[in-house]
Structures are given as C-alpha cells and as structure tokens.
Amino acid sequence: MVFNGLLENKTLPEKVLVTSAWPYINVTPHLGNLVGSVLSADVTARYYRLKGADTVMVSGSDTHGTPIEVEAIKQGITPKALTDCNHAKVAELFRLWGASFDNYTSTESSVHKEFVQKTLLEIEKNGYIFSQDTQMLYCENDQRFLPDRFVEGKCPYCGCEKARGDQCDLCGKLLEPTLLVEPYCILCKTKPTVKTTRHWYIDLSKLATPLTQYLKENKQLPASVKNFSLNWVKEGLKPRAVTRDVEWGIPAPFEGAEGKTIYVWVEAVLGYISATIEQFEHTDNPDRWREFWLDKNTKTLYFVGKDNIPFHTIILPALLLASGQGFNLPWNVSATEFLQFKGQKASKSQRVGIWIDEALEMFPVDYWRFFLIATRPESKDTNFTWASFLDKINADLNDTFGNFIHRTLSFINNKFEGKIPSATKLEDTDEAILFAVKEKVAQAAKEIEDGWLQSAANTLISISRIGNQYLNDKEPWNLMKTDKEKAGTIFYVAAQVVKAIVVVSEPFMPQTAERLWQSLNLHGTLSSCRWSDAIVSIESGHEIVKPQPLFHKIEADEDKLDEMLMQVRSKKTTK
16 A cells, blocks of 8 residues: 565575674774774675675674784783783774674684684695795894884885885885885884895785686776776786784794794785684584685675775785685675875874774764764765764754654654554655655665665665655644544654664664664564565554654764863873
8 A cells, every 4th residue: 555565686695794804903993994894894784684685794803913013012011912902892892883793703713813824725735825035124123023014114106104014005005114215113213124034925926817807807896996906916916925024923834934923914804704614613504604605696795994905805815716715706895985084084093083982982873873874985085074973963863864753753642642543545745755765765775785885874864854845745733633634644654754764774873773663663673674674564553652852963063072072082091
C-alpha cells in the first residue's frame, strides 16, 4: 500500500572484508586520523551488515616501527611499555566511538608475527627477495643507524623541509634516508655519516607488469588512487628494503639477518590477513578466514589517508602477488584527503587539531560521527572550523533531522494516543513523498557502496528535509480541528519517513538510531534488521514510546568552543 517492493542489490557481494589503516600507537589519534580510516570503515561495515552481507571488519594497532621507538626514547621507557599502554587506551577509545570491529588486534600478536615471518620466507623462496650490502645513514653520537623516522631532511623531489627517511608527507613519495638533502638525526639533530650494512629487499621491478595490470583492470579504485598509483609504477619500481637496523619489531626470518627486524610498512599491511586469521582462530571453523582472502567473490575494502595510498596499492599487492598464495588483491582503496584544523595541517607533534579523546569530552559521539562523515575530505583537503561544526550540528542534526522526528512522534503520542494512525486514503502528494524517500534510501546505499560517504550522510539529512517540507505543506495540526482522519493519514506517512531515517542513520549515528528504534517500539534491535526494512511500513495501530529530544542546539560561539577545548586539554595534562 505504501512502499512498493524492497530495496535489493543483486550485485551485493556475498562476503565483504572491511579494513582500516593500522594507526601508529605512539600517540592518540586525532580526528583526521579517525575519519580517514576507522570511522569510514565502520560506516561501511555497518551498512553491509544491514544489507545482509557476511561482513568482517578488522584492523589493529601498529606497535612497531621507528615512530614507536622514537617516542619511547623520548619518554625514557621501553617500546613495549609504551605500546601496551597506548594500545589498550586507543582500543577503548575506538569502542567509545562506536567502531564495530570484529577484531582489533596489534602487530605484537603472535598470530601476526608468525604469519609475517612465514609469508616473507615464501616470498624469498619464490625469488622476489634478495639481500645486498647498502649504505645507510648512521649517527655517531647515538651509535645507531637512522632508518625511517630516526632521520629527517629536505625531500629531494618537492623540497619539503621536514621529509622523513621513509616518506615525504607533502608529495607522498616513498623515500630512503640516503635520498634526503641535509639530513639530521631526529634525536640529537647532528649530521649523520654513512656506513655499510646488509639488508633484504623485495624486488618490486619483477612485479611491475602484474601490478600495472591489477591497477588498470580494477574498476573499483577511485580515479585519484588509480592515477597516483599508476604514475608510481611508470616512474619505475625499485627494490624496497624489507628489513631495518632497529631492535623493536618482528625479527627478520632470513638466514644471516640476525639482529634485524621487518620494516613496519611491510609487516603492517600483512596484518589485514593475520587479523582475519586471528578472528576465526578460536571459533569452530578456524579455516573460515580463507573465505575472505581466497574466495574471488569476496570484496576487500581498505580505508586509508592519502599518504598511505602506495602502501595499499603497490606494496601490499606486491607482497600478495609475490607470496604465490592466491590472496585477493584490494578491491577498493578509499583514500581521504587531509582534514586541516583552522587552515593548518593536523599534526600530532605540533598539537594542531582535536584528538579523539578530547572530542568525546566536549560533545556526544554521534555529533562527531555525523559531522566528520558529512564533511569527509573525499576529493580535496577540508578545513575544520567551529563554524562548520555548529552548522552541521545545529542546522542539520537539531533543526532538520531531530526536529522532523520529534515533531512527528510527539504529535502521534499526544494526539493519537501514541499509536500510528490509520491511512484512510493516500493522495498523490502522499504517494510522491513515499516514492521520494524510497529513492533517497536507494541513493544513500549506492553512495556508500561507491565510497562517497559524505554524500550519503547528506542524503540522510535530505530525507529529513523531505519530511519537514511535507508537514509544513500539509499543516496537519490545523486539519485536526476539521478532519482528524486526514491528519492521521499525514502522520501515518510521516511515521514511515521516520522509519526510513532510523535505518539509514544507523551506519552514521548508531547510538541515535538505536534510541529511535526503541522509541518506535519496533521488534528486536536495530542491528538485527536489514537495510530493506527502511521501506517496510509500520502498521497502523502500532504503539510507540514517548519520544525524547535527540539533540540539543549548541549555544556557544567559536571563542567559547576554543575555551572548552583548552579546558579539556588542560585537564589531560594535569592528570
């Protein structure tokens, strides 16, 4: 009678593996880190679960690598002490943010270490890893080699003054320490010398052809990601070291490599597989991980920042191809641009930005989840300002989303004894509203599947706008005096729009959506329903629960919000 047919996507993959980039666990992530990886992955995983796909979401803390060692040295503690503490803290913060990981692990996992060592030995056996003497930067003052983040200098390609030994954040080029211009030790700031050491390398040049084929034939990759990666290959792939002269990390398994560890970006990207293995290890079907990595019908989705593109489109596929195990290559790599903070690039070291623990002390989690996705930097860098935050929360969530739902459910509660009224006769305008909502639900689904999460979040708000405009045009509160039956039909239609909003909002604002599900007094939990339930009508006579306001307008200007942030930050530093 109301919604005709269900939303079905016949091309929906039977199995979906959703991953997010593993955060370095030397410090707490900021909002830019969150939106580019964990939050985007969570929205997508929640959507696919609602669609009925067999979905697994994995990631973990990157506990190895030079950023960890550098921070541990600065704090005067061991890397393990640092990472054990920070991993537990960040895992709990992700839980508070609503991240629905099936497995959030760490690179210190024994499953991970074993898998990495075994896989690299397979790659060596297949002829893609070799060793050779090479010259590396060495700090005479600290008596250590300077790989990766132990050294900084000018980028030889773009001239960035603070390029690191492994990558330039400005131009995205992967680097070697010896390529840096005017390098200096990050610990003591002295100029390093050059010494000879032996390292093991993966010969990326041998994999150029299959990598090019993979990139060209993958129609799911966003154009920006594909073009960036193909340009990398065209410039010529060179052997990439897989070992480092550092103590903290996974011991290199190669003969003669005693005392060396695996380069963090080689082992971390293999963590997507080890985390999946670990997820099923203690189930009654421990081999089920293979369904997500060997079944060619499985879609693997990666959510990363743009500075991580080459590791997921070049390094990871190269490792998977070289292993000879038939692992699925990345189906899609969704890479965000940078989230700036008041015109500056967010920086952990410079304390520019808002950290994910600070944000939760200021406002409820769904305020932040919606704002970050609705302003997600998908095609260009975006700039966080308190003005944009206030606009999204006050105008979109409170005045549009919350207002429509509250006015609808409150009216039904007050004027129809808390029961969904009957629809005696649907007029063309009523049918048009329901059709428009059905189209918006389908549009949001397509946008999520295509990786345009910002658009999907704003499509959600547009459903609320449709509902508000419908009520404003119909003015059912006036009709109550003359034609209560017709007014009831209008609120019957409005209730169906609310139901659609509740389901579509779950990936973006799960706590809010669950509260609304309970307000509608629908069976079970929202997580047990399906995306298609968005357009399944609530029957007349169904009793709802008295609604409560969903959001509160933020009555503060930008100066006041800055002050709030500083207060939160000062409390952290005094603890």
